[in-house]
Amino acid sequence: ISRLLPLLTAALLLPPATASAEDELELKPQAGALYQTHCASCHGEERLGGVGPALLPGNLSRLKPAAAEAVIRDGRAASQMPGFAAQLEEDQITRLAEWIYREPGVQPSWGRDEILTSQVVHHRDGSLPDEPRFDADPLNLFIVVETGDHHATLLDGDTFEPLHRFETRYALHGGPKYTPDGRHVFFGSRDGWITKYDIYNMEVVAEVRAGINMRNIAVSGDGRYVMAANYLPHSLVLFDAHNLDLMKVYPVLGEDGESSRVSAVYAAPPRGSFIAALKDIEEVWEIPWPLPTEPVVSTGHMATPLAPQRAHDTANFRVRRIPVPDYLDDFFFDLEYAHVIGASRGGESDGQGGMVINLDSGEKVADLPLEGMPHLGSGITWEHEGRRVMATPHLTRAAVSIIDMTSWEVIRTLETDGPGFFMRSHANSPYVWADVFFGPNRDRVHVIDKASLEIVETLIPEPGKTAAHVEFDRYGEKLLLSLWEDDGAVIVYDAESLEEEKRIPMSKPSGKYNVWNKTRYEEGTSH
Numbered sequence: 001i002s003r004l005l006p007l008l009t010a011a012l013l014l015p016p017a018t019a020s021a022e023d024e025l026e027l028k029p030q031a032g033a034l035y036q037t038h039c040a041s042c043h044g045e046e047r048l049g050g051v052g053p054a055l056l057p058g059n060l061s062r063l064k065p066a067a068a069e070a071v072i073r074d075g076r077a078a079s080q081m082p083g084f085a086a087q088l089e090e091d092q093i094t095r096l097a098e099w100i101y102r103e104p105g106v107q108p109s110w111g112r113d114e115i116l117t118s119q120v121v122h123h124r125d126g127s128l129p130d131e132p133r134f135d136a137d138p139l140n141l142f143i144v145v146e147t148g149d150h151h152a153t154l155l156d157g158d159t160f161e162p163l164h165r166f167e168t169r170y171a172l173h174g175g176p177k178y179t180p181d182g183r184h185v186f187f188g189s190r191d192g193w194i195t196k197y198d199i200y201n202m203e204v205v206a207e208v209r210a211g212i213n214m215r216n217i218a219v220s221g222d223g224r225y226v227m228a229a230n231y232l233p234h235s236l237v238l239f240d241a242h243n244l245d246l247m248k249v250y251p252v253l254g255e256d257g258e259s260s261r262v263s264a265v266y267a268a269p270p271r272g273s274f275i276a277a278l279k280d281i282e283e284v285w286e287i288p289w290p291l292p293t294e295p296v297v298s299t300g301h302m303a304t305p306l307a308p309q310r311a312h313d314t315a316n317f318r319v320r321r322i323p324v325p326d327y328l329d330d331f332f333f334d335l336e337y338a339h340v341i342g343a344s345r346g347g348e349s350d351g352q353g354g355m356v357i358n359l360d361s362g363e364k365v366a367d368l369p370l371e372g373m374p375h376l377g378s379g380i381t382w383e384h385e386g387r388r389v390m391a392t393p394h395l396t397r398a399a400v401s402i403i404d405m406t407s408w409e410v411i412r413t414l415e416t417d418g419p420g421f422f423m424r425s426h427a428n429s430p431y432v433w434a435d436v437f438f439g440p441n442r443d444r445v446h447v448i449d450k451a452s453l454e455i456v457e458t459l460i461p462e463p464g465k466t467a468a469h470v471e472f473d474r475y476g477e478k479l480l481l482s483l484w485e486d487d488g489a490v491i492v493y494d495a496e497s498l499e500e501e502k503r504i505p506m507s508k509p510s511g512k513y514n515v516w517n518k519t520r521y522e523e524g525t526s527h
């Protein structure tokens with residue numbers, strides 16, 4: 001697939017638009033060649049994105065040119081972007097920064113027609129057997145995403161034996177999302193593909209390309225709809241989940257006509273809606289899906305049943321705009337989905353803190369002093385002394401913050417051995433796991449006691465190798481940790497004794513996703 005990428009990106013280009021050919025020629029030998037040498041492998045030959053984001057003027061509105069130079073020189077915190085100070089002269093950095101703000105010779109386009117043409121249905125919904133082709137507990141399976149060679153593995157959550165390993169699209173990002181019965185899972189790739197996989201039959205059943213540079217996808221609480229969030233074009237795209245038929249393209253525009261990238265989209269089952277985080281507009285969007293005609297059964301540890309409650313009268317699939325006081329592009333929700341805790345990244349207020357918005361009234365109810373770029377998307381929650389708390393790592397600070405979700409006060413800041421990316425727990429476990437993702441201690445993982453709010457253990461599974469991202473089994477008794485290396489592994493731990501039990505070799509395993517925990521909206525995992 002990676003070899004096909006240049007061909008695919010070339011196919012997206014429409015005839016010349018704004019920039020003059022002479023301008024292109026004048027800069028090309030210098031900046032263009034530098035770009036192809038140093039940047040194209042991650043950001044795409046045509047600047048349309050790859051593992052890294054698209055680098056076009058329309059996608060850089062919140063980044064000042066001087067800041068762009070600093071990113072090229074020093075790298076970008078909390079991303080895969082390295083600094084190029086050792087390879088590039090100052091004037092080369094300046095020319096590269098100019099280059100990415102230039103309009104492309106041809107404008108990329110990915111609208112209705114392109115989406116419709118990209119759709120591939122391998123097996124129509126309902127055409128494959130309804131029984132699993134394996135003996136394992138279908139609710140205790142894991143999907144493991146292996147980013148090293150772009151594969152995914154279906155793993156038995158009781159024996160930890162792989163059941164199926166298959167090739168995925170290029171650079172999956174964000175969590176794969178299950179249907180509520182746990183039979184199907186949807187993957188999103190950074191280059192815009194949505195893949196639907198039938199777990200029972202271990203087959204890819206349908207695919208569609210929703211955008212050129214995509215962030216993530218969400219599946220409605222009833223499993224009937226899929227929404228995709230794009231950086232390029234600036235759109236949200238709605239699909240019928242059965243065969244990934246296109247339903248609607250939402251151009252993302254503010255009241256003043258200004259367009260915005262979409263940072264991410266989430267499903268909020270108790271509200272019966274999708275919630276989108278916008279990168280360039282100070283708004284949160286809520287888009288409701290149709291309410292069920294049959295009563296929905298309450299599941300798992302959800303504080304409220306999955307039966308949606310509507311406080312707002314917005315018509316199905318219509319956008320409700322919620323104006324907010326800042327750009328909010330990283331989200332955590334309380335269990336009821338009554339509040340969103342949001343933080344801003346990549347702007348003036350970068351990493352200074354977060355705020356709590358009541359999703360019904362649209363009012364800000366609290367500011368959260370969380371400097372150091374909290375990674376709210378990795379936040380988790382648990383009961384502590386009769387009150388609900390949440391915890392978040394920080395991407396640029398060696399700390400974990402613990403917040404009381406009633407008073408919205410930071411009640412504890414734990415010093416860690418380096419900035420972390422992911423946190424995990426399970427309602428049945430006394431511990432929270434927090435990785436160290438950046439810096440010299442990337443091989444460490446902290447274990448935090450939920451009762452004392454102290455770090456009680458720091459594990460080093462393999463000295464010098466990055467250890468990150470945990471997911472528990474459905475019972476909270478075992479857990480998986482990634483050795484995040486090309487010749488890496490997934491390590492099985494006993495969640496009580498913290499003893500290692502097994503290593504399963506894998507190619508740069510990133511996220512692991514347990515069917516039970518995800519479909520039950522378990523409080524210790526991401527949703």
Ligand code: DHE
Binds near residue numbers: 080175264511512527
């Ligand atoms: Fe992620 C989830 C944003 C970089 C691996 N990441 C998410 C989500 C968001 C997000 C909003 C939640 C969406 C979802 O699950 O549907 N990620 C961002 C960024 O803004 C950031 C910092 C910069 C960027 O390059 O986009 C970023 N993310 C990374 C990485 O560099 C990681 C470590 C490697 C990679 O594969 O790109 C990475 N992100 C992940 C993973 C998840 C994720 C594995 C799902 C975690 C989960 O357990 O649910």
